[in-house]
Amino acid sequence: MKAWYAMLGIWMSAVIYEAFALPEIRGLVGHPIAYFHPPIAIVTFIAFLVAMIHGLRYLRWNDPIHDVKSSKAAEVGLLFCFLATVTGAMWSKANWGTFWSWDPKQTSIFVVLLIYAAYFSLRSSTPNPDRRHRLCAVYTVIGFISAVLLMFILPRIGFSLHPNDAMMGGGSDRPVRLLFWASVLGFSGVFAWMMELAVKLALMEMKIKEMSQ
Amino acid sequence: MTKSSLSGRKRNPSFWRSIGAIFGKDLASELRTRFAVNTLLLFSVTSLTIVSFSTARTPLTKEAQSALLWIVIFFSAMTGLARSFVREEESGTADALRLTAPAESVFLGKFAFNCVLLLCVEAVVVPLSLIFWAVSVDAPLFFTVVLFAGNIGLSAVATLMAAIVAQTSMQAGLFAVLSFPVLIPLLFTAVRATLLSMDAVRQVGEIAPVIRMLFVFDIVMLTLGFLLFDYIWRDRK
Amino acid sequence: MSTSLTVTNLCKQFEHRVVLRNVSFSVANGHALVVTGPNGSGKTTLMRILSGLMLPTSGAASLEIDGTVVDFDERRREVGFVTPEVHVYPELTPVENLKFFHTVRGLEWDEAEAAHWLRRVGLDARRDDPVGNFSSGMKQRVKLICALAHHPSLLLLDEPGANLDERGRESLSGMVEIQRKRGMTIIATNDPKELTLGDEIVALRA
Ligand SMILES: Nc1ncnc2c1ncn2[C@@H]1O[C@H](COP(=O)(O)OP(=O)(O)OP(=O)(O)O)[C@@H](O)[C@H]1O
């Protein structure tokens, strides 16, 4: 396990170093942030996908462990989502001159932020634990599907599209693409690590509560 | 428990009758108390008046008009559509319903009732706003279809969220908080479609895809509701 | 038709409070069972589990009709449940309530039978009043007939005598007698007068 953490640390340091070291790409301003914002946004969606999958597993098996995992994935996901919103605004400023430009991706990230903020207010206002687990699991499913629908719908109803897909596809050079996906992988690792810590902590808290009763 | 009600049972006539019974029961209660419809109509007319009054001097753009129309409809929905479930839990009849009715019928019956309530709101808000804002709708047929499709999606999500908030401790505030982000895809699309239907130069080719998106949302949310409602409705422990 | 209810090692725990521990009993067709126990001993909890509203932490309660176990979806037709926390619709009249519960259960509606039930509990004069305006004993009568009118195989009565007067109690014991002819009855009560309604008594400890 320790070796994994060490590797994750080295990996992320390398990604960060390279992001600043690589020369700027033509037509893509706001240079180093371009290697952080889209990967963080992608990991945000992965986090909420994980939250939904654990939510569905809770509904199937009724085991509180799935609720712990689902809620912790959403918690860490919310942090990533917040970072994605902030880095997105910075990038938008560098690229298009305004912090906020309501392009489909920026809008989706913002709506996802709202969905999961609502998720946590639902959690805190349902005192009965079984009910809380059940209702929250259902909400992760509805919330995720709605976010996916939004991403599907927005470009189709005439929201203006900014060309920021350049890096994922074939349009850019090999090192740029490589670094991009290395960054996605690195941030996914960071997410998995944070989620694991959060789940461990929550399980310990549960045990302490059980013992003190 | 393991045999979930999602399994493909045959839908016999009694299934449709039970939906009808739940819808009819809610309608009868509503006609006697007039609670939800009064709140809905008062709220929608009040907010519409405030908006129209405060913008009387500045002509609204069509973008603003269609956005405001949906904002008024959305918030009116949020004041009244949770009522039928909240009342069910408050008066201790929810368990009676759980014991006697299939979960899917409860969802569809309440959904139908919420659709009708929202239709009442639209029947008042839409003509009034057209008059107040001197809007000209160039494609009235499309406009009606948009209202109809928006109504279905809004009611479907509101019914699900109402069933959720009825089981929590802070019903009124939470309802809008939970529903709004989930409804954003619908609201954005509906505003866009309304705008297109107000504009004379638009072609069918431009409006049709947007309306299709509305129906995609409706179908997805109704399916999701149908599949998930049992989990919202019944305790598993 | 033979029906039976078998409860084996039923346990129920709320968070860390154990309410029911290894409750086992069985009831056969035509029998009535009385469940007693001090306040908070878990009578209502047991009844909720038997009705299907709540799941046990462990153990099982299985209702069998002609050798096949009744699942939750069929229970709605086979079980009738009266308990202090579950109410009928206050905006509707007794007849409308009866009709509503009948229809959502998927059963055919019979006007004449409704009239018969209303007469049995002495409410035919108030048949067109909303239940919300009734006295608590009258509401209890409506709850009773809504749980009975579909001829359940298993009738669960939690404190059925609550708020009932002498005549109400008489018609209650009449109903239990009728129920003996078509299925099982379980009565949860602490009222000494109701203890005699059953053939057997199960006592829960606090
Ligand atoms: N939903 C719940 N959550 C937590 N505890 C509960 C819940 N329902 C019941 N209990 C607890 O279970 C215990 C038994 O309650 P129950 O209502 O079954 O008692 P009872 O035998 O019906 O009492 P009474 O004679 O007063 O009606 C009580 O201690 C109660 O606090």
Ligand SMILES: [Mg+2]
């Ligand atoms: Mg009790």
